[in-house]
Amino acid sequence: GSRGEQLFYIAATDYFLSQITSPLLNLLKDEAPGVDIKFSVLPKDPTMAEIDLLRRDVIIAATGMGVAGKHQSLFSDNFVCIVDKNNPRLRDGKLELSDLNELRHVKVSFGDAIVTPTDISLTDLGATPQVGITVDGFLPVPFAVAHTTMVGFVPERVANEYAERLGLVIAETPVHSSMLIESVHWHPSKSGDPALKWLVTMLRKASEEIEFGKAE
DSSP states (O other): OOOOSEEEEEEEOHHHHHHHHHHHHHHHHHHOTTEEEEEEEOOSSHHHHHHHHHHSSEEEEETTSOOOSEEEEEEEEEEEEEEETTOTTOBTTBOOHHHHHHSEEEEEOSOTTOOOHHHHHHHHHTOOOEEEEEESSSTHHHHHHTTSSOEEEEEHHHHHHHHHHHTEEEEBOSSOOOEEEEEEEEOGGGTTOHHHHHHHHHHHHHHHHHHHOOOO
């Protein structure tokens, strides 16, 4: 509308920001040049997310990460296991349960109370992974795995982006491939806000581009 300059605050994971930033900013440049977005990473403490939803316009996080509020799915990705292509345990592109138990893992942490889909899948399998290193998001994982014997689980888009550059391969494992569904969350008190509705629409449009490629 005629609001002129409008600033939105979005908190999200490094992975989501790496995917959405460019399509969203391109979209806004065309549709709403007066709108500015401030991005920040998710708060470490999930109990803060509740307060954060009032301070920010939206929080984008995986469904199931326990963020309160109303939400709508944006796009999804599958988790895959990445290892250095020279990992001695790799046989025909596969790792067995014993390998997953014995090799150290690059653990992704979004805060103490948050369990990632990969954690759940490994537990379901009866795996007891040893943590080699803990990182604060999905983007550092490929760099941590490269040139080591560690394994990591990342969304497939991240794996595809870095595998060749870093000499990694996606390994087949007995882990049930879990899905990451990224959703936009907002405070219920803002549900009727037209500016918020517009922002969610823009995020959905930009996400369609991530999911299906750019519409020509």
